[in-house]
Amino acid sequence: YGFLNAIRRLEKKFPNANIVIVWEGAAGAPIDAERVATWRKQMFPAYKAQRKKGEETEIALLQLPVLMRVLDLLCYCQVQCPGLEADDVIGVCTAAVDGERYIYSTDEDFYQLVAEHVRVIKHPTGRSNTLGLVKVDEKTVQRLTGVGAGDFAKLKGLMGDTSDNYKPIKGVGPKKALALFYEGVDPSIKLFRNLPDKVRRKHVDLKPIWGHVHLCYQLAVIPRTPDHKNIPREYRDLLRDCMYRSRKKSKRWMRKDIHQARLDSFARFCASYNMVQMLADRHAYFAGVKLI
Numbered sequence: 001y002g003f004l005n006a007i008r009r010l011e012k013k014f015p016n017a018n019i020v021i022v023w024e025g026a027a028g029a030p031i032d033a034e035r036v037a038t039w040r041k042q043m044f045p046a047y048k049a050q051r052k053k054g055e056e057t058e059i060a061l062l063q064l065p066v067l068m069r070v071l072d073l074l075c076y077c078q079v080q081c082p083g084l085e086a087d088d089v090i091g092v093c094t095a096a097v098d099g100e101r102y103i104y105s106t107d108e109d110f111y112q113l114v115a116e117h118v119r120v121i122k123h124p125t126g127r128s129n130t131l132g133l134v135k136v137d138e139k140t141v142q143r144l145t146g147v148g149a150g151d152f153a154k155l156k157g158l159m160g161d162t163s164d165n166y167k168p169i170k171g172v173g174p175k176k177a178l179a180l181f182y183e184g185v186d187p188s189i190k191l192f193r194n195l196p197d198k199v200r201r202k203h204v205d206l207k208p209i210w211g212h213v214h215l216c217y218q219l220a221v222i223p224r225t226p227d228h229k230n231i232p233r234e235y236r237d238l239l240r241d242c243m244y245r246s247r248k249k250s251k252r253w254m255r256k257d258i259h260q261a262r263l264d265s266f267a268r269f270c271a272s273y274n275m276v277q278m279l280a281d282r283h284a285y286f287a288g289v290k291l292i
Contacts, residue, residue: 003067007076010104013133017102020246021071022089023064023080038085039230040219047219050165079242083235091222092239093246094118102135109156111141112222114149146178157187157217168216169209187217 010019040047071078081089087109094101094113101118103110110120120136141149159177160167168187172180184199185206192200192210206213223231226239 004070004074014102019076020093021076021078022086022093023068023078024084024086025080025082038083039232040085043230044166044215044219046165048164077245079245081235081238081242083232084239087222088231089239089242091224092226093243095224096243097247109220109222111136111145111149112152113224114138114141147181151181153220153222154187154217155181156220157213158185160216161220164219166216166219168213169206187213190214
């Protein structure tokens with residue numbers, strides 16, 4: 001119910017938006033990303049390995065199939081791709097569509113996707129139940145991180161991410177990583193010998209661990225095309241299908257006869273799960289459906 005309320009608040013804030021909801025896992029079956037063999041886990045087995053699930057999280061995961069069914073009845077576009085994290089699907093779909101794009105998330109990893117027509121939107125700390133949203137644009141990314149959006153993955157490749165369980169250089173945090181970045185230490189360069197001579201001489205201590213530094217950079221990067229080298233070939237066609245579906249307009253329109261059938265189906269579904277409040281609000285949820 002809280003998730004649906006968040007969607008409704010977004011629709012009030014952006015009434016003309018085409019909302020696309022991205023899940024992790026195979027179609028129709030949201031999964032726990034820490035337990036799936038994504039390309040990042042295959043590349044670095046310790047990726048997110050430190051995360052432990054509490055009882056509340058496990059209960060929430062059990063509710064996801066129910067939520068997905070409700071969203072389907074409410075005609076929202078949902079996309080997902082097996083073997084990929086939602087970040088990857090969002091990155092590719094964001095690059096595939098035109099016009100103004102907003103990524104609704106508190107995950108700073110999406111800062112690397114910010115561009116002229118791409119913003120990250122999130123609630124101010126402690127105000128998730130309001131319509132007040134913070135829009136993170138290119139200037140905001142520069143102010144918050146010290147680097148441009150296009151270089152954010154490089155910064156992450158130097159400072160690491162404790163929540164994802166990778167640390168490229170011991171003892172290097174955000175400030176030191178920023179200093180290294182402006183000294184010319186570029187983790188996107190695969191081989192240490194290809195760094196500028198001045199950088200190699202000053203940071204010769206990085207030579208033995210450079211392979212791991214470059215690996216951490218690859219973990220931080222969010223692909224923007226299905227043909228990205230890190231995306232397994234067997235998932236690329238599925239990802240292209242996600243791109244196609246994200247480009248289409250929302251299905252929140254239908255013939256009048258189908259509208260009533262959907263409304264009745266939604267009512268029966270809510271009643272079967274004893275969703276009293278949701279059942280009471282069903283007409284409000286369908287108020288945005290355009291009839292033809």
